Amino acid sequence: MKNTSKLDTALKAAFDGYRQDWCAALPEGGAVTLTPTANAKMQKALRRAKVYYPLFGTTARRVASVVLALFIAFNAVVLNVESLLPGKASLTVEDLTYHRYRVTVTYKGEIPAYDFEEKYPSYLPQGYSMGDATGSIFQNEVGVSYIGPEDYFIYTQSSFYHKYLDGDPIEYIISADGKKPKQTVIDGKRAVIATRDTSTCLIICDNQYVYFLSGSGNIPLSEYKKIAESIS
């Protein structure tokens, strides 16, 4: 602890009173007119005094900050750096024989208990309607087929908590004609997309559920993504 003497304490109090009177006698401050060169230097000094100057003070630093942010986003989304992705659930893709892949969904740590809440996509491609959907809820799993004019797709929703209670791992075996399924992020959720000429398959997970979309290859991938984003 700092040693403060009696004199120091008294001086501090005395200074307060002394400077108050002293400052009252000082000439008034206020604005000042400087020569253009001095003014430019002063403005530069003022800009440099800002707290964020070391980070964003110059155009080069601003550009560098934006590039760094884009680089981090690129790593998270495109290069799929594990630690930068959201959520506690993760997806792994394993290469099997005959152009098949196993997608395993795992949950890191202990899963907190929760009630199963049914979720359905609010967006459907043109020609599809909820009225034409057929499906079931069985042992805390939703499985629905959406029938369109020419094609169809299926949607399932599984719960980590209830699946793990049953002791089942959450796995999907998908066939992708040799094109390895791609890991990505959709609406802030981890996802795997597998495409082939005749069908498309999406596996998306958040911290509670795994959603599975699979259907005709005639439905564009962008439509599947819109369906996935609308699940609520």
Added chain:
Amino acid sequence: MFFLMVLADVPPRRRHKAYLVYDTYAGLVKAVCMRILRNETLAEEALQESFLRIFKNLHKISEVSSHKTRSFVVIISRNTALHLLRQEQKHHKGRVEAEPELLPLFDEPVYSPAEGKELQSVLAALPDIHKDVLELKIYQQLSDRAAAELLGISPGAVRKRLQRAKAAVLQLLKENYGEEMYEKYK
């Protein structure tokens, strides 16, 4: 949105403390520098240097329009101007002259020897060299290093100066108010 804000570089002129300090004290700093240097160009140079030193210590300023900040600003600008004056003299004459004869900034307030005002009277009677070090170290609570940077001396010299300033305070107390007062603060 954040990046757009960053790229836009809208200077929040009234928001940042540095601008507030500059707007409040630029005139005062210029007046102090002019009083010492008596040259417009040199005074502007001293003003810039003073504010650079003040900005380095912005975190020490809690309230911009207070007498504490005002005296802090004056001490910094006076010492910066004096430093520049010595440099100029050295440059032009090849040697450092004796401490320049300075006009006081204003008439020092007069203190009656009322109780509790003894120390204030002593402070008023102290030379600036002692007053400055006491203010920076005891009143503004700066570290030796920070005070040394502002006064343009080494941290060791700050400690030495502080010791001498305290001795001078005690000596003045003894001379003006007797042995009792000296013993009270010794």
